[in-house]
Amino acid sequence: MALDLSRPIYMDNHATTPVDPRVLEAMLPYFTEKFGNAASRNHIYGWEAEEAVEKAREQVAKAIGADAKEIIFTSGATESDNIAIKGAVEMYAEKGNHIVTMQTEHKAVLDTCRRLEREGKAKVTYLPPKRDGLVDLDQLEDAITDKTIMVAIMMANNEIGVIQPMQAIGEICRKHGVLFFTDAVQAVGKVPVDVNQMHIDILSISGHKVYGPKGIGALYVRRKNPRVKLAGIIDGGGQERGMRSGTLNVPGIVGLGKALEIAIAEMPEEMKRLTYLRNKLKDSLMSQLEDVYVNGSMESRLPGNLNMSFAYVEGEGLLDGTERFSSLKRFSLYVSFT
């Protein structure tokens, strides 16, 4: 894409990303000539749409080491997070009603937990992060009780970019027989994710954080060892194995599949390129300014993320100086490279 110098440089790629032209191209036919309803089982229009959806399901599954049957499509990660938590609380009510999560989770997880607490449907433990932004594994294990049904911890944070120790969290969950749900929106397509190696049972994905379209997402729901069941939160036609009723967004689904296929193919080079750019910016800021700090672990971090604090500088002043640098928060600046 051409660089438009009349506009500020966009470095807020945790909030959203542009659609990759290759993704758009793959989507276009599904708005017009191939417009069928994927649930229409009795004619070519329906079959065509269904075939495209099943191809995308394979592409999404492959990106996280899952089986296509374990992927359900949603309207985005906010919905995926809601189904994961509310669906499990309803389905596993007999086992217990306790959830362990972290204070640094995305609002789609935190506000869902808060509502369930308010309605008396769940009890929630919100673990504080360590200084480096990571979970304290001993604290996590101590928080699990015989009433715990789920641990909900995001893989990569959408502000400070730290990556949680997924495999270790997964092992603790397995040991105690509780479900491991992760909002992996910022990790999938950016760093390797393997649901089996990491013992993940439920996982959220969003299209528009990986150069796909907005308004499409997915939820991975493990089918064996253990077989996970979630109650649907939208009632209707029973699509997506009853976990998410509603006519499928075929162009969006095609776009999500294509975006993840590209992300996986390009991941090794992208990780190197982004790490280089990120470190170059960090080193030049730190060598030219005093009292600047990196927030969160530098070792366990997304390649494209930088989150820094500037002492004695007010957030508003920095914001004015950078105009619409919209990712500026609380005297700190985070950028994620495209």
Ligand SMILES: *Cc1c(COP(=O)(O)O)cnc(C)c1O
């Ligand atoms: C953006 C984001 C979401 C919400 O995804 P939508 O598809 O926009 O609903 C959830 N979790 C994290 C970590 C995010 O960054």
